[in-house]
Amino acid sequence: MKSLFIFIKPLTLLILGLLGIYLLNPFNYGYLFGYILAVIIISKSSFLVENLDMDLIMILLFSTTYALFYSFDFESQGKQFIAIYAITPPTFYLLGKYLVKDRPNIQALFYLLFGIAVMFSMTAAVSVFLNFMQGGFVQIERTIGLFWDNRPVSATTMGSFFTLTMCTPALLILGGGKKDVFFKIAALFVFTISLICCIRLGSRTQLGVFLITTILAILYVVPRQSIKKNITLIILLGLIGYYISTKVSFNLNADWLTTFSDRMGKQGSDISSGGGRTERWVKSLEYLFKYPLGWDYNEFGHAHNFWLDVLRVTGIVPFFILLISTVKSINQIRLAIKVNKQAIALNGQILVYGFAFFMVFMVEPVMDGIFMTFVVFCVYQGIINKYKSNFLEENSSANLSYTKNNI
Template identity: 45%
Template sequence: MSNSIINSIGYLRVILFLTYLIDPFNYGYLFGALLIISIITDKLLVEKLDFNFTLLLLFSICYAIFYIFNLELGSQFILIYALFPAGFYLIGKTFNNKSLNNIQLFYLLFASGFIFSLPAMVSVLTSIIDKGFVVIERDVPMIWGGNVIPATNMAAYFVLNMSIPAFLVAGFKKFNLPLKLLMISTFIISVLCVLRLGSRTQLSIFFITFIISLIFLIRRQTVKQNVTLFGILFLIFNVFLSYVSFDKDSDIMSAFAGRMESKKYGAATAGGRTERWTKSIVNLWEKPLGWDVTDFGFSHNLWFDIARVGGTLSFILLLIFTIKNAVNIKKAILLIPQNALLNTAFICYGLSFYLLFFVEPIFDGYFPLFVFYCFFLGIIAQYNINNRAIKNEQNS
């Protein structure tokens, strides 16, 4: 982050936020709590409160109340579940103040996603250096404390880095050389880590976000720009395929061996998730107060797993919140069409969150990512407010 961004937000808040993202020795929630407290003392806090905040707070409290009856992760998570989502939504609104321009707002989003992935990146790279790329066990110990983290949980830290190619296409001329090198190296390392973890989800998110962002950009570029773009992409693609083998017997694909063709856990069943989704839909009506994880395991879907722990009421509240904010993201993208880079970030980050939420339980291992999502939605909400105010001033 540049000094201008840090000055506009405040050094203490930036330090607390970055420390929360890095999560040293799993104590990041303490720094997150201090950050929320610092926001509560803000004189302009009342102006940031809106229906979104109220809806998110209602959902969080409802879920936390149900969580009391099944304290799998510890009693401290009652307060974390109850306060962190709404708290970080307000933090996102506070960080996106009027002094930040569009490119600075993009830098804030990119830097946050990059730093969020750093502990996982270092952990997986350390594992590759120590044990090599070809291993039987996909799970990797986290650099903080050495606790072994399931591969799918570890891969979630890289979800926002999968958007980097789209950023490079949308704003290549706006980035200086050091930033370009940082983005390219971060993406390459992230892909290596994802391949080592055998995460089909992250690779799918990369392809989907990249294709959709391309469609978005093509409609806003000239024919000459599009021809140049596809020529460069074709060249990069061919060079890449010349040096990297994706044969199922190759070392780089060893973590995927047998998983893609499995009838039970292959791509056709979304990794075995479709059966669980069907059972979860039935349980929404038959078990409105939730059900035990031992029934058939995790639903591997944010909303259904919320229903499993927090009941159908929590499910409905979160579903309303999700739909409302999907609309808010769309409004932000359409608000200023010429802001190609920032709009690409809104599209890619929004898609990345929702695609991951659709296939993973989130609250049972990815909760910091959900909190990051709430932070992102706070930025979106304030972006819409700020730019509507500017448009109203211009029209008056």
């Protein structure tokens, strides 16, 4: 935990505090703190010049074109979203870069990403867990009020806040915080609460995130650690699997599966197609040529896909910009993982968080549904891009110094 002292600087603490309040979104006024963060970041002119890159340009192009097209039909959410869509993504990408400009070590980066994940989930976790304490799992209603103001939030939106905390078992498998008992206890607590909340919400997406990122972490870490550690991991996973299979009932009549059972009954024929999503994706691709400038929501509702819903709302220009930005983001994740092969836990965390984000983006409407998830992704992208460039600069300086000393 001593590695976190690098963040104890007045401005950095202020930015972390404002980011925390933005993520908590008290009484739905979090966006105001987003504006304050935007002013702080934009006022750092020298920092802006140093950190201008193609990823920032692509995010800026996407957010401004999306906001421009959205401004023609803003009644659905409100005028304030024109500015929110235009300013927030690029600003928070730069914010991510600012947080790691002082070159924190690998452990500090790991804890920073985990801390952001926890703060992102906190409002949803408290809200859903309070509901769970009142009625347990035997509740069918999936829309739950936020504890701030009891404003009802759909299960899809509420579940999105757990996207990163549902990756916590993967972090433990990867060896994050190896010698830090406090982190392990905190991580297990965070995951337990997140799992209870996602079961209460009946979120198949988030349970999928948990299972797939756990498998991904195993596949990533096994070739990179000793045989002894692999044997220990296999035994531990085997014991956990045995306990769950013998002690937990997976009968749809079990109390803890009430929400899932109700969903299965209502959507029986749609389960194999992801709740009808694949039909919407096919139709959206057809509409790409039929309505290149977008189409009305009443045609068939959300496309339930980040890219296709952008196409639906604002047409082909933001859609293709977003596609290019996505390809660049995936490449940056790949490069960040490769830059320091010794940092197994951090590399695995970057991998599973990136995978989790894209899993959710594939099946949910993001800009007009779970926009804050995209904002957190921009912070994540800024952090890993700056980490990568910092590491390459340090290696380049070290190599240059070594060469000079040996001439």
